Amino acid sequence: MARSLWFAWAWLAEGWQKDVALTIDQAGIITAVATGAGQGDCDIVPGIAMPGLANLHSHGFQRAMAGLAERGNRPGEDFWSWRHVMYQVVNALDPDAIEAVTAMAYVEMLQAGFTTVGEFHYVHHDPTGAPYAARAELAERIIAAAQHTGIGLTLLPCLYSAGGIGRAAEPGQRRFINDIDAFLRLHDDTANILRAAMPNAVLGVAPHSLRAARPADIETIGRMVPTGPIHIHAAEQRIEVDDCITALGATPVAWLLDHAGIDRRWCLIHATHMTPDETSRLAASGAVAGLCPLTEADLGDGIFAGPAFLQAGGRFGIGSDSLIRIDAAEELRQFDTSQRLRDQRRMVLSPHGSAGETLLRGALAGGAQATAQPIGALAPGQRADIVVLDHIGTDLAALPPARWLDHFIFVGGTRLIDRVYGGGRLMVEKGRHRAQASVASRFRAVLRRLVDDLPG
Ligand SMILES: [Zn+2]
Known part of the structure; x- marks a missing residue:
């Protein structure tokens, strides 16, 4: 069943747009994008959306x-x-x-x-x-x-x-x-x-x-x-x-x-x-x-x-x-x-x-x-790979949209990232991947053994 995510702002081909609803099908593909949209029965996502x-x-x-x-x-x-x-x-x-x-x-x-x-x-x-x-x-x-x-x-x-x-x-x-x-x-x-x-x-x-x-x-x-x-x-x-x-x-x-x-x-x-x-x-x-x-x-x-x-x-x-x-x-x-x-x-x-x-x-x-993937834009036909930046609890709150990308790349960087969706699935919330703890624990076991074995 299709569902919709609603964002206060999203980065579309024309730049930052206000009140954006993205409809996503079961396969994780965006099927519709509406600007100036009401929240209706959308899931309301706090933050501003850009393509992954x-x-x-x-x-x-x-x-x-x-x-x-x-x-x-x-x-x-x-x-x-x-x-x-x-x-x-x-x-x-x-x-x-x-x-x-x-x-x-x-x-x-x-x-x-x-x-x-x-x-x-x-x-x-x-x-x-x-x-x-x-x-x-x-x-x-x-x-x-x-x-x-x-x-x-x-x-x-x-x-x-x-x-x-x-x-x-x-x-x-x-x-x-x-x-x-x-x-x-x-x-x-x-x-x-x-x-x-x-x-x-x-x-x-x-x-x-x-x-x-x-x-x-x-x-x-x-x-x-x-x-x-x-x-x-x-x-x-x-x-x-x-x-x-x-x-x-x-x-x-x-x-x-x-x-x-x-x-x-x-x-x-x-x-x-x-x-x-x-x-x-x-x-x-x-x-x-x-x-x-x-x-x-x-x-x-x-x-x-x-x-x-x-x-x-x-x-x-x-x-x-x-x-x-x-x-x-x-x-x-x-x-x-x-x-x-x-x-x-x-x-x-x-x-x-x-x-x-x-x-x-x-x-x-x-x-x-x-x-060669259907990615790179929040548009119909593209995979719903979405990076959501926190624009309430960060400096973005004080900046107009035209300043947001410069701030993200040159100042705030990854610490502004709150959520990440891959194919419409929520993978990262509050900056943390949902499998982070278990994946990190397996990784560190490998790293420990590796460092023991490496010369110098
Ligand atoms: Zn290489």
Whole structure:
């Protein structure tokens, strides 16, 4: 049976609207939106409503290592020394642990305003590198974590075949490795499980990067997996760019644009190190740049070419990647403020209006495209993924609506979030997910064991 939620204000395509009733069907889809609506027999929800955001890039198991790679062991620590810790962590996690850690990440995402996750899933095998008896065991664990927590899922099984361009895999990578045939079998199994367990989820594919997937496979992946989004890490690190130039005669982004048929199906994660020409070509391709500003800052990756990309009409979304922090407003703020620090100017992403609105509109549209989900707006046909901010007990009470998004992104952030609905179901109330306590207790048991096992 359909039901209706009534909000004093809601963020619709035209901006903040007063007295809004959203009608939601049994499948959790919005069927009607009325403004200036009476409360009638609606459920009256205290607070102001905005669409939930997509976290377009997550590696759920990495939540277990958040904060565990923040000690220097030698001069010159970088992405690659962080990756060494990640390999130690991944080898200590069994399927139960991966499910527990991923569920913790998803609970925190919902509490932070992320209602859909793009899970870039690259741990496939047991710690010896052998496939599990059920080939897609770990995909099943991710699906279970998503179902348990109520987050929308776009699952992106990752093709990882090599240790570098033309190099064999390293021992630390053995849980990730498949050749293309084994990968396509795994992808098929995952599709079957997902269809049965979570019919509203979306299945895509993720060749890991030009260093870990073979160029010939990347060129043809769009035909081998003909539907769903395609995500790839690209140009995160200078070394990766230099290796690519040496091996293929082109930077990763230029190579992808020239060979892989980059279009709206694609999401290039990071795209940090681009020439001005690549920046405008990527913008024109219709692909999404999947920015992970908190991870990129933590790993010392570099700063995305935001102003040029946005001026060229480029689409972007945000992801929490390493899960060092899970916070939608903070990702958007970091994206903007990193541009200001580099350029020593203000409002470089939004020269003609509200920075909060520019960031939010961009991330909603780009996140919906990159996850291929019916999300990103409170409108008929969209899933009822709703973030409700407290506008009575916070500074929002003193501000006109035109100031609310700037305040949310730059000042109040996640602490303003009171409720979160996923597909019309109330998952978070008073800022807390309804399974938070049990999920956190299982997660902490895993974390305790992990820290005991980790060297240093
Ligand atoms: Zn990543």
